[in-house]
Amino acid sequence: MFGKETNLDLVRQLHDGRKSFGKIANELGLSENTVRGRVKGLLSSGSMQITALVDPAALPNHTLAFVGVRLRTMDFMGKAREFSRLRGVISAGVVTGRFHLILIVLLNTEFGLLEFYRDEVGTITDVEDCETFVVYGSENLLIPYIL
Numbered sequence: 001m002f003g004k005e006t007n008l009d010l011v012r013q014l015h016d017g018r019k020s021f022g023k024i025a026n027e028l029g030l031s032e033n034t035v036r037g038r039v040k041g042l043l044s045s046g047s048m049q050i051t052a053l054v055d056p057a058a059l060p061n062h063t064l065a066f067v068g069v070r071l072r073t074m075d076f077m078g079k080a081r082e083f084s085r086l087r088g089v090i091s092a093g094v095v096t097g098r099f100h101l102i103l104i105v106l107l108n109t110e111f112g113l114l115e116f117y118r119d120e121v122g123t124i125t126d127v128e129d130c131e132t133f134v135v136y137g138s139e140n141l142l143i144p145y146i147l
Helices: 005-013 021-028 032-044 076-084 113-123
Strands: 062-071 089-094 101-108 127-134
Touching: 005 021, 005 032, 021 032, 062 076, 076 089, 076 101, 101 113, 113 127
Parallel strands: none
Antiparallel strands: 062 101, 062 127, 089 101
C-alpha cells in the first residue's frame, strides 16, 4: 500500500495528528476527498494506524523493557504473533543477531517482570531463553499505552 510516493507523503503529513485533511490536501496538491480515501485505504489495509503515543518516562509507576527471545523453533513469525498477543507486549519483531525476537513490553506496579514471565511468557512453547533490557532513559521513544 505504500508503493505510491503520494501515500508516503500523506503519512509524513499525518505525523501531526491534528492537521486537517483539507490542509493536507492543499499541501500535497490533492483534493480533500482523495486524501480521505487514501487514509481510509491505508487504515483498512492495516498498513497504517492513527493512534496516540506517550513518552514512557512520563508514565508514573511504569517500566518499558526490551526483551530478547531465543527460540527452539524456526517458526519465527508464528512465535512473534504469539508473543504479540501477550499482556504488556507492544510489539514483537523478528531480528538478526543472538536473539530471534525482540519484544517491546510495558509493565507497571500491578503487572511487573515477574508476572510477565510467569503468567505470559510461561504459556509459550519452544522458548529457549530470554534477556531483559530495562529502559532507564530515552530520546524520541514514544509508545502506545496498552495496559
